Amino acid sequence: MLQPLAEACQRHGLRLGFYYSQAQDWNNPGGGVCGEHWDPAQAGDMGVYIRDVAVPQVTELLTRYPLSILWWDTPCGMTKEFADQLIPLLRLRPSIIHNNRLGVYPGDTETPEQEIPATGFKGRDWETCMTMNDTWGFKSYDHNWKPTQVLVRNLIDCASKGGKHLLNVGPTSEGLIPEPSLQRLREVGAWMKVNGEAIYATTASPFKKLAWGRCTQRAGKLYLHVFDWPRNGQLDLPLVSRVRKAYLLAKPGETLAVTDREEGKRISVPSAPPSPYAGVVVCEIDGPPTVVVPRIRQEADGALTLGAADADIIGHSLKIETKGSGEPNLGYWVDAKDYATWPVTITRAGDHIVQATHACAPGAEGSVVCLRIGDDAHSATVPATQGWDDFVTAQAGRVQIRATGPVDITLKATEMPRGAVVNLRSIVFRPAK
Numbered sequence: 001m002l003q004p005l006a007e008a009c010q011r012h013g014l015r016l017g018f019y020y021s022q023a024q025d026w027n028n029p030g031g032g033v034c035g036e037h038w039d040p041a042q043a044g045d046m047g048v049y050i051r052d053v054a055v056p057q058v059t060e061l062l063t064r065y066p067l068s069i070l071w072w073d074t075p076c077g078m079t080k081e082f083a084d085q086l087i088p089l090l091r092l093r094p095s096i097i098h099n100n101r102l103g104v105y106p107g108d109t110e111t112p113e114q115e116i117p118a119t120g121f122k123g124r125d126w127e128t129c130m131t132m133n134d135t136w137g138f139k140s141y142d143h144n145w146k147p148t149q150v151l152v153r154n155l156i157d158c159a160s161k162g163g164k165h166l167l168n169v170g171p172t173s174e175g176l177i178p179e180p181s182l183q184r185l186r187e188v189g190a191w192m193k194v195n196g197e198a199i200y201a202t203t204a205s206p207f208k209k210l211a212w213g214r215c216t217q218r219a220g221k222l223y224l225h226v227f228d229w230p231r232n233g234q235l236d237l238p239l240v241s242r243v244r245k246a247y248l249l250a251k252p253g254e255t256l257a258v259t260d261r262e263e264g265k266r267i268s269v270p271s272a273p274p275s276p277y278a279g280v281v282v283c284e285i286d287g288p289p290t291v292v293v294p295r296i297r298q299e300a301d302g303a304l305t306l307g308a309a310d311a312d313i314i315g316h317s318l319k320i321e322t323k324g325s326g327e328p329n330l331g332y333w334v335d336a337k338d339y340a341t342w343p344v345t346i347t348r349a350g351d352h353i354v355q356a357t358h359a360c361a362p363g364a365e366g367s368v369v370c371l372r373i374g375d376d377a378h379s380a381t382v383p384a385t386q387g388w389d390d391f392v393t394a395q396a397g398r399v400q401i402r403a404t405g406p407v408d409i410t411l412k413a414t415e416m417p418r419g420a421v422v423n424l425r426s427i428v429f430r431p432a433k
Contacts, residue, residue, distance in 0.1 A: 066181075069097045125163075128165055234268060239292065306427040
C-alpha cells in the first residue's frame with residue numbers, strides 16, 4: 001500500500017513523509033488510547049506494545065522507505081522510557097525531520113492543531129494542521145465546510161508568521177476525496193496560480209501587526225496580503241524603507257503610486273480588489289525592510305487597551321496563545337522571570353480605573369503581578385476563575401497616569417507561589433469619572 005506512494009514520490013521528485021501513531025492503537029493489545037479502553041481486546045501492557053509492535057513498525061518504515069519526515073501523533077500514555085526506545089531509531093535516517101508529538105521530546109517542529117498561533121513560534125519551525133470541515137476522517141453528515149476565503153487566508157496567516165499550513169482532506173471508504181473538498185482545492189489552486197510567489201519560499205512578516213491583512217517577504221520584496229480592501233483606495237503601510245516600485249501581483253505591469261507620510265507609506269490601489277479572498281500588493285524595496293514601530297494610543301474617550309497580541313514578550317516560556325473563543329491571550333506563564341511590555345503614547349493623563357480580562361484555574365491563584373507605568377508601580381493579586389480557559393473581566397484597581405507622551409507599560413510577576421501566573425487577554429484603562 002505504501003510502496004506505490006513511495007515510488008510515485010520518487011518519480012516526481014517529491015519528498016516522502018509518513019504519519020505514525022506511536023502510542024494510540026485500537027487493534028493491538030496494550031496500545032494507548034486517549035481516554036478509556038472500550039473493548040477488552042485492547043487491554044494489555046503498553047511497554048510490551050511499544051517493544052513488540054511500535055519499535056518493529058518504525059524500524060520497517062525507516063529502513064524500507066526513503067523518508068524525509070516522520071509525523072508522530074497522539075502520545076497518549078507515552079513516557080520517557082517508551083520514547084527512549086523510538087528516538088534512537090531515527091539514526092537510521094540521520095536527516096529526517098520529526099515533530100513534537102512523540103511525547104517528552106520536542107522534535108524539530110511545533111504542530112498546533114485547528115488553530116493558528118497569534119505570533120507563530122520564535123526560533124522553531126512550525127505548521128498548523130487543520131481540517132476543511134470539522135472532521136479529520138470522512139463523515140457523510142459533516143457539511144460545515146470552511147469557505148475558500150477562510151482556507152486562503154489561513155494559508156496566508158501561517159506563511160506571514162513563518163509557518164506552514166497542513167490542510168487535511170478526509171477521503172471516503174472508496175478512497176475518493178469529497179467533491180466539496182475538491183471544489184475548494186481548485187479555488188485555492190487558482191488563487192495560488194496567480195499569487196503563489198507571495199507564499200512559496202517566503203519568510204515571516206517584518207510588521208508586528210497590520211490592521212488590513214498580513215505580509216510575507218523575500219529579499220527585496222514585501223507581499224501585502226490585503227483582507228480588508230480600503231474603500232478610499234489608500235493602503236497605509238508602516239514602512240520607512242524606500243519603495244522602488246509597487247504593483248498588484250495579479251497585474252505586475254501596472255505601477256501603483258506610493259507617497260511618503262510621517263507614519264510610513266501610502267499606496268494608491270484600485271477601488272476593487274483583484275481577488276475576493278485576498279488581493280496581493282508587491283512592494284520592491286532597497287535592502288532589508290525598516291518598519292515604523294507603532295505605539296498604542298488612547299481612544300477618543302481616553303480609554304487605553306493593552307491587548308495580548310500587542311505585547312512584546314521577554315523570556316522563554318511566556319507566549320501568546322488562544323483559548324476558549326480563540327481570542328489571543330498571554331499564556332504558559334510558568335517562569336516568573338518572563339514579562340510583557342506595551343509601547344504606549346499617553347494623550348490623556350489622570351486617574352484611571354483598570355479592568356483585566358484573565359483566567360486562572362482554581363488552586364493556581366495567588367500570584368502577585370506588578371504593573372509598571374513609567375516609574376510608577378502598582379501590584380495586584382491574581383484571583384481564580386473556573387479554569388485556564390474561563391476568562392473573566394473584572395476591575396483590578398485604580399491608577400494614576402501622571403504625564404502625557406510615550407511610555408512603556410510593563411507587567412511582571414513578583415510572586416508565583418503555585419507554578420503559573422495567569423492567562424491574560426487584556427488590560428483596559430478607563431478615565432475615572
